[in-house]
Structure formats: structure tokens, C-alpha cells
Amino acid sequence: MKKVIFLLLDGARKDSLENHINDGLMPNLKRVIKDGGTLTTAVTVFPSTTGPAYLPFLMGLFPGNCNMPGIRWFDKLKFSRNKGSFYSHRSYVGIEGLFFNKDIKKSQLTIFNIINKSRSIFNEITKGLPVKFDLTNISKVFHKFKSHFYGSHHIDNIASDKLLNSLESDAQFVFCCFLGVDSNSHISGCDSSTVVDSYVNFDNKLGLVVDKLIETNQLEETLLIITSDHGHSNTHTHLDLVQFLEQYGYKVFSYPLIHKKYLTDIDAAVMVSGNSMSHIYLRKDKNWAEKYTFPSSEKLIDDLLQLDAVDIVMTKNEKNQIVIKSTRGIAILENKDSGLQYTPLLNDPFGYKGISDFLTFEDSLDKTFDTQYPDALVQIFQIFNSPRCGDIVVSAETGFDLRNKFEFPEHKSSHGSLKSDHMHVPLIVNKQILNNRIRTVDLFPTIVDFLGFNCPNKVDGKKLDIN
Numbered sequence: 001m002k003k004v005i006f007l008l009l010d011g012a013r014k015d016s017l018e019n020h021i022n023d024g025l026m027p028n029l030k031r032v033i034k035d036g037g038t039l040t041t042a043v044t045v046f047p048s049t050t051g052p053a054y055l056p057f058l059m060g061l062f063p064g065n066c067n068m069p070g071i072r073w074f075d076k077l078k079f080s081r082n083k084g085s086f087y088s089h090r091s092y093v094g095i096e097g098l099f100f101n102k103d104i105k106k107s108q109l110t111i112f113n114i115i116n117k118s119r120s121i122f123n124e125i126t127k128g129l130p131v132k133f134d135l136t137n138i139s140k141v142f143h144k145f146k147s148h149f150y151g152s153h154h155i156d157n158i159a160s161d162k163l164l165n166s167l168e169s170d171a172q173f174v175f176c177c178f179l180g181v182d183s184n185s186h187i188s189g190c191d192s193s194t195v196v197d198s199y200v201n202f203d204n205k206l207g208l209v210v211d212k213l214i215e216t217n218q219l220e221e222t223l224l225i226i227t228s229d230h231g232h233s234n235t236h237t238h239l240d241l242v243q244f245l246e247q248y249g250y251k252v253f254s255y256p257l258i259h260k261k262y263l264t265d266i267d268a269a270v271m272v273s274g275n276s277m278s279h280i281y282l283r284k285d286k287n288w289a290e291k292y293t294f295p296s297s298e299k300l301i302d303d304l305l306q307l308d309a310v311d312i313v314m315t316k317n318e319k320n321q322i323v324i325k326s327t328r329g330i331a332i333l334e335n336k337d338s339g340l341q342y343t344p345l346l347n348d349p350f351g352y353k354g355i356s357d358f359l360t361f362e363d364s365l366d367k368t369f370d371t372q373y374p375d376a377l378v379q380i381f382q383i384f385n386s387p388r389c390g391d392i393v394v395s396a397e398t399g400f401d402l403r404n405k406f407e408f409p410e411h412k413s414s415h416g417s418l419k420s421d422h423m424h425v426p427l428i429v430n431k432q433i434l435n436n437r438i439r440t441v442d443l444f445p446t447i448v449d450f451l452g453f454n455c456p457n458k459v460d461g462k463k464l465d466i467n
Ligand SMILES: [Zn+2]
Pocket: 011, 050, 182, 183, 186, 274, 415
């Protein structure tokens, strides 16, 4: 029986993984690659953060196309109708994480709707999965909470035990998240010795999985996938975006002080993800239902770009085009004939060389893959497809993030931005992949096809060629 075992090493950096392999710290991963496997790089989605960045794997869609533009979001239209509405804002960090499945676009299927014999371990996106197959259904809130605040390898040890048991079942698809690298990176820095230990611990668990697949004669027919949802980079300075906007004169709504909406006549909302990206929502002419567009927002955008922490700022103009600005330059991005029209004005905001005019989604990936901003044009386009996207979207400079006041424990390392440190992820499979420009969203159609199912709805990814 064909199987797909998907090991999500949350927050793993490609270069860290390669260094650990070269230093002999990950012999089991090395074995998978040497025995006919592939180690390559894929590009994740924006925001490059857990939750939204799981959607490519589990739904084959960019987060903007599932209306899930961040781990925190605000819905201006819902808020304008009723500020008490349960659907007017969300933070999946904490108790509201339980509503993730409810909030994703109803018309789209998850991989669990398609592959009935599935199992899920330490993953929140379980729409379509029978409760008994969510192997951490009850315990995940407790263990994830503990791992978030205190770090540890303990959560990965539990994941591994559940995973090994599931290999004896009739499950065709197992999605197992290893959260130690991400939690420990946030707490102690992405290159700390604790994080190296998390990679080593993962490798030990991988060894047990491979041994068991060999022992039970399953390895040949199994597609083993090891990848990540985002990278990480160390953070030396936190800019508190909420505080910045308050000093600017706004009355700002943000988590965790959500009761403020009843006490103050709020006119801005800040929703940070990861913590290197943020949505900013602004009230226009006393009306939350109105879009706040460029050039009305130009002064604020220019002032944001004065801050060392802010790298790229994006917004829409009155013609519904996306305006992208950095201290390097400014450009216009718009949808055209199932591709993108990209027009740098003055200089390119990303520092791209010779990229302009009409680009297909493939051209865009190909031309930007090896730059500091891989796939940024498609990723910016897709996030603005979400009705919950901010009027202004901010991507942070490396070394900085955008949340300070209420972040406990302090983030020593962050992710979420458009930078390659966060957007490039490692991809290892136990077979040969013939493609070399890969998005994480390509894995969904690849898995569905490998197991002999059809994709019933349109997806953003393309099936990979696997030998
Ligand atoms: Zn994280």
C-alpha cells in the first residue's frame, strides 16, 4: 500500500540542516538523501509563519486564497457592522486557535477530506479529519502551550511515539509536526545549542521511522517528505508597531487588549505574525468599511520606512493596484491575464535586477528564486486576495521584529517576513525530484497524485515530477 509520511520540522532553516548534515549531526537524514533521496530548497508563503504556512501542505492553496492572511487578523467589514462580532478579529496564538478550522474558506477541501485514511499529530488544521484520527486532539493545547513558553524536546518525543504507532495502522497519509526547533529558536535564538539539540533529536526520531519502514517492508512504497513551513533569523531589536502608531496619534486595537474596542473609539488595528510581518488596518473618514488606500496612506508609509525595523511596505491604490515601497524604490503590481504586471517606478523596491513587465507565476518564481526576496511578487499578490488583508502590510528588516510589549517569552529569533531567511525552506524526500523551482504549495497535488486521488478543486500548486 502506498503511503505518504509528512514530517514537518517547523521553523527549520535549510542552511542549518545542511551544516548539521555536514557536521555528522544528522546521520539519518543523510542516509535518506544518499539512498536515492533529494535535498533541495522550496519557497514557502507570505506570511512565513505557522498556521498560514501550513495551508499549502494541507489545502494546496496560498493563505490569501483561503482568507487566512496571518496568525492574527482583523476584518474591517465585519467590525464596521458589529464590533462585538465573533468574526471581526482573531489571534490563533492562544485559545482562539481552536477556531482555525471554522475560519478557513468553507468551499475548499483539505487533504483530510480527500484522503480518508489520514492521521494528524500536533497540527491545528484538521478540517475533514475524524476526531479519532487527530492523534493529539486533546493533548495538543497543553503540549503546544508548554513548548511555546518553555521550549523543550519533550513535545517532539511525544510526536515521534504517536508517529511510530501510526505506521502500524492502515493510514495512507500521516502529517506529523515537530515543533521543538521553532519553539526553542524563539526562546534562545535559531543558532543556539538548544536548537542544534532539537535538530539532532529530530534526526534520532527520523532514524526510528526509517528503521520501522524498512522492518515492515514499507519504505519502497512510501513517499517520505521532510520540510518546513518557514525559516528563522535572530532578532536583536523589537519595534513595537502598536506603540509607534499610538505615538503617531492613532487609537490602536491589538491583542491581547481586545476589550479596548468597547472603551475607546479605535481607528487603527495592528495584527502581527511571526513576529516579522504585520497587517495595519486603518479607519477611513470614521468608516471602518472603507478601504484606506495610497496616496492617503503615503505619509504614514514614508514614516514607517524611516524606521530601521521596517523593510518593505505594501498597500493598494485607488485603482486596486498594489503599491510596494522600500527605501530602495517603489513599484506597482497588478493581476493581468492569469499572470502579473510588475512596474518598478524609479528604482526596484527589492533591488531586483531586470525584472519588470508581464510575468507568469512561473517566470516570477524563476527570476526571484535565488534573490533576497524569493517569490515576493506572487506572495504579495496572493496575500492581498484575502478580504481580511490589512490596508498596509509591513515586512520587517532582518534582525528586527514588530512586537515587543506583550510577547512572552521574548523572541530571540523571528520569522514571517518576505526575506529569504524566512521564505526558503529545506525539502527532503526519499525519492528523486526532477524539478528545481519548487513552492511548498506544490506538495499538496504531488501527495494527492502519489496516492492515486484527484484534486477536486482548483489549487495554487503544481504536481512535482518524482521518480
Ligand atoms: Zn514560530
